[in-house]
């Protein structure tokens with residue numbers, strides 16, 4: 001005969017199983033799982049393509065890939081800066097690694113994507129990181145941390161950074177062109193580039209795995225007020241990841257081309273000046289996390305462990321609380337801006 005206490009104890013154990021599973025899974029993913037990045041170094045002369053590779057996360061990730069022995073196709077918009085970055089990379093090692101580049105302003109319309117990748121058409125590309133994008137200067141991921149840490153209002157933005165943001169604008173106060181630019185920058189550029197790359201990615205996948213990773217944002221999960229376009233553009237990438245992965249895995253395939261959405265929290269970079277901390281890694285540290293999680297087999301992953309914890313906390317708090325306090329935080333930031341201007 002089972003007593004009430006025993007029954008409750010059993011119930012407790014059963015109910016805590018999912019949490020236990022998540023904990024074990026977390027420890028596995030961030031502390032135990034050996035890197036599988038080398039599986040993408042197959043075929044003759046494998047290439048990694050990184051967009052937005054002249055600064056921040058993109059540049060640091062390109063450097064990691066270079067050190068691992070990938071040949072590189074870098075994307076940027078400023079040729080002088082690109083040359084400098086390539087010189088810096090070449091100075092890292094004397095290894096015989098090929099570095100090529102392409103230039104295109106991702107916010108602009110009318111690119112001929114076929115032409116853009118024409119010079120790389122025959123190369124064995126095995127890894128793509130769609131990193132280009134942004135929120136026009138605002139750092140919405142900061143809001144995620146605030147929500148996480150019990151909404152301590154820390155106006156972390158400097159006035160200079162806030163100057164060109166205009167994040168106090170409502171949708172109806174935004175020019176149509178601004179919206180087009182933001183969506184092209186974050187969503188359409190990676191989509192259209194993927195479209196022209198797919199045939200050659202499938203070709204590379206004939207002799208080993210190929211992965212395409214989209215750089216997303218934790219801010220997309222909470223859609224802060226005044227930032228719905230940025231959030232929606234990143235969510236677009238998440239839906240795209242699942243759909244394209246389904247295409248390649250279950251419908252036409254498996255073709256060997258896989259897709260992943262990277263859930264990114266605050267990272268110190270050229271456009272995100274938040275001081276590095278446990279929750280805000282430097283771009284270099286974050287790049288190592290991207291490399292470590294690449295090929296983990298998940299369609300959505302937060303490369304950096306602390307960002308994964310933020311995600312769990314935000315989920316646990318519930319939408320009502322998160323939305324309320326994020327809005328409050330946003331007001332503090334805007335007031336801070338107004339005062340110092």
Ligand SMILES: NC(=O)c1ccc[n+]([C@@H]2O[C@H](COP(=O)([O-])OP(=O)(O)OC[C@H]3O[C@@H](n4cnc5c(N)ncnc54)[C@H](OP(=O)(O)O)[C@@H]3O)[C@@H](O)[C@H]2O)c1
Pocket residue numbers: 051052053054055056057058059075076077078081104105106107108131132133134135139141185215216217218264265266267268269270271272283
């Ligand atoms: N940092 C964060 O806290 C954070 C958090 C979540 C998600 N993310 C995402 O991570 C990605 C990289 O962000 P980041 O912070 O590393 O940015 P970053 O330091 O500003 O670097 C952005 C890179 O993209 C290039 N780029 C910017 N606009 C471009 C355009 N219109 N056309 C072509 N290239 C362009 C930049 O070129 P130049 O060198 O010429 O400027 C630079 O190489 C973005 O998609 C962002 O949304 C960042």
Ligand SMILES: *[C@@H]1O[C@H](CO)[C@@H](O)[C@H](O)[C@H]1NC(C)=O
Pocket residue numbers: 042043044045122123124207
């Ligand atoms: C791509 O890899 C395959 C398999 O190793 C090889 O046969 C082919 O020559 C490579 N292509 C290029 C351009 O290196």
Ligand SMILES: *[C@@H]1O[C@H](CO)[C@@H](O)[C@H](O)[C@H]1NC(C)=O
Pocket residue numbers: 078079080081084
């Ligand atoms: C291009 O990069 C160079 C070198 O970093 C910089 O001096 C220049 O201002 C940049 N040009 C533009 C248009 O941003």
